[in-house]
Amino acid sequence: xxxxxxxxxxxxxxxxxxxxxxxxxxxxxxxxxxxxxxxxxxxxxxxxxxxxxxxxxxxxxxxxxxxxxxxxxxxxxxxxxxxxxxxxxxxxxxxxxxxxxxxxxxxxxxxxxxxxxxxxxxxxxxxxxxxxxxxxxxxxxxxxxxxxxxxxxxxxxxxxx
Numbered sequence: 001x002x003x004x005x006x007x008x009x010x011x012x013x014x015x016x017x018x019x020x021x022x023x024x025x026x027x028x029x030x031x032x033x034x035x036x037x038x039x040x041x042x043x044x045x046x047x048x049x050x051x052x053x054x055x056x057x058x059x060x061x062x063x064x065x066x067x068x069x070x071x072x073x074x075x076x077x078x079x080x081x082x083x084x085x086x087x088x089x090x091x092x093x094x095x096x097x098x099x100x101x102x103x104x105x106x107x108x109x110x111x112x113x114x115x116x117x118x119x120x121x122x123x124x125x126x127x128x129x130x131x132x133x134x135x136x137x138x139x140x141x142x143x144x145x146x147x148x149x150x151x152x153x154x155x156x157x158x159x160x161x
Contacts, residue, residue: 010066033139049148049151051084051085053082053085054083054084055080055081055082055110055137057079057155065077066133067158068122068161069160072125073121074122074161075092075122075130075133076118076161077118077133078116078118079110079115080113080115081114081116083112086110087110087137088140088145089104089105089107089108089138090116090118090135090137091136091138091147092104092135093120093133093134093135093136094130094134095131095133096122096127096131097125097128098126098128099127103120123152125136130158132156133154133155134153136151
């Protein structure tokens, strides 16, 4: 009886089951990480500010606590934060008749259910009478700082201090 001689490329063994298992697990992990990254990127695109901050201007005697002192060129306001998330800072947009100014208040860290008394310089002599003030909160959500423009507090009638 003659034994059949197979060519060398037909006599090679396949990969062992242990290596095959390792490759399958690695492939499944890579696919899972890719899908997770795509899902979080899609969520970031759909929601600018995914949480309701629920902040507001304080009211005393039925009046919003925001006023402008022309002698000191100082805009003063008081904000109350809601209970949902901590505010990490504020952007203050003041629109005058001649010029608009933006002030970043990084020290305006407001804890949950906390209050912040803020001051910002605004010179009505160069910028004109205040037409609108927009107070925009900055929060940290999912380890990313988000500026929540859609949650801004907008005030158009600013009383004198």
